[in-house]
Amino acid sequence: MDPQHPDDLRAGRLHHRELAGLEIRDCEVSGLRLVDCYGSDVHVAGDFERVVVNDVDVTAYVETELDRQHPVRVLAREAATVRDYQVAWEAVESMWRATLDHVRSLPEALLHQRVDGEWSFVETQRHLLLASDAWLGNAVLEEDSPLHPLGLPHGGMPPDVSASLGLTLTATPTLQEVLEPRRARMDTVRDLVVGLTDRELDRVCSRKPAEPYPDQEYVVRRCLTVVLKEEAEHHRYAVRDLARLTTSR
Numbered sequence: 001m002d003p004q005h006p007d008d009l010r011a012g013r014l015h016h017r018e019l020a021g022l023e024i025r026d027c028e029v030s031g032l033r034l035v036d037c038y039g040s041d042v043h044v045a046g047d048f049e050r051v052v053v054n055d056v057d058v059t060a061y062v063e064t065e066l067d068r069q070h071p072v073r074v075l076a077r078e079a080a081t082v083r084d085y086q087v088a089w090e091a092v093e094s095m096w097r098a099t100l101d102h103v104r105s106l107p108e109a110l111l112h113q114r115v116d117g118e119w120s121f122v123e124t125q126r127h128l129l130l131a132s133d134a135w136l137g138n139a140v141l142e143e144d145s146p147l148h149p150l151g152l153p154h155g156g157m158p159p160d161v162s163a164s165l166g167l168t169l170t171a172t173p174t175l176q177e178v179l180e181p182r183r184a185r186m187d188t189v190r191d192l193v194v195g196l197t198d199r200e201l202d203r204v205c206s207r208k209p210a211e212p213y214p215d216q217e218y219v220v221r222r223c224l225t226v227v228l229k230e231e232a233e234h235h236r237y238a239v240r241d242l243a244r245l246t247t248s249r
Contacts, residue, residue: 020039023117025117025155026154026155026156029046066236069236070232070235070236071091072088072091072092072095072231072232072235073229073232073233073236075087075088075091075228075232076088076092076225076228076229076231076232077225077229079221079224079225079228080221081198082196082197082198082201085193085196085201085221085224085228086193086194086196088228089189089190089193089228092228092231092232092235093186093190095231095232095235096186096231096235099235099238099239099242100179102242103121103175103242106242106246108174108175110245110246111175112172113245114241115241115244115245118237118241119152119237120241121175121238121241121242122173122174122175122178123152124234124237124238125175125178125179125182126150126151126152126173126178127151127152127153127154127230127234128182128230128231128234129148129150129151129152129178129181129182129185130147130148130151130152130153130167131226131227131230131231132185132186132188132189132227132230133146133147133148133151133185134146134147134151134209134210135209135223135224135226135227136185136188136189136192136223136224136227137185137188138207138208138209138210139205139207139208139209139218139223140192140205140220140223140224141188141192142205142206142207147165147166147167147210148181148185149166149167149168149171150167150168150171150173150177150178150181151165151167152167152169153165153167157212161211161212164211165210165211189227193224200220201219201220201221201224202219202220202221203219203220204217204218204219205218205219205220205223209223
C-alpha cells in the first residue's frame with residue numbers, strides 16, 4: 001500500500017465482497033483481474049491495450065467496432081503524412097459541425113446535464129478547448145497566453161494545479177460562451193494544419209503542453225495526434241450521452 005495514498009488497492013484482493021454498483025474512475029488498472037464474479041449489466045470503458053473476457057481476447061473486436069461506428073478515430077490514429085493530418089482535421093471539423101447543428105435545436109439546460117457522471121456537452125467543449133490550447137497553442141505555437149480560463153482539465157488534475165494554469169473550474173458558462181474561444185482555437189488549428197510541412201511535422205517543440213506533463217521531447221506530429229484523438233474520442237462520448245438525454249425526454 002502506498003503510504004501517500006493509504007486507500008490504494010494495488011496488488012490487493014477483494015474476496016466474497018458485495019460490489020454491486022461500484023464505480024472505478026480515473027484509475028490505473030493494468031493487470032486487473034475479475035475472476036469467478038457474477039452479475040448483470042457490467043460496463044467497462046477506458047483506454048485498454050488488451051481486454052480478455054472469459055478467456056476470449058476481445059480487444060480487436062472492440063477496436064474494430066468502434067472504428068466502424070466512428071471512422072474519424074482511424075484518421076486520427078493513423079495520420080502520418082501532412083495530407084493525412086489535413087484530411088483528419090477536415091473530418092473533425094465536419095463531424096463537430098453536424099453535431100452542433102443538431103445541438104442548437106436542444107434546450108440549453110440539456111447541454112449542461114451529465115449522464116452517469118460523465119462530462120456534459122458543454123464541459124466536453126471546455127475540455128477540448130484546453131486540449132488544443134495546451135498541445136498546440138502552448139507546445140507547438142508557443143503563444144504568450146495560450147490557455148483560456150474556461151478550459152477544463154482531465155479529472156485527475158489537482159485543483160491547485162488547475163488554478164496555477166489560470167483555469168476557472170467553478171465557471172458555469174453557456175454553450176455559446178464556450179464555443180466562441182473554441183471556434184477561434186479550431187480556426188487556429190486549421191491554419192496550422194493547412195500550412196503544415198514535413199519539416200514542421202518533425203520539429204521538436206521547445207515547450208511541453210502544460211504542467212504537470214513530464215519534461216520530455218514533444219514533437220509537432222505527436223501534439224497534433226493527441227488533439228485529433230481527443231476530438232474523435234470526446235465526440236464519441238458526447239453523441240452517446242446526447243442520444244440518451246434526448247431519448248429520455
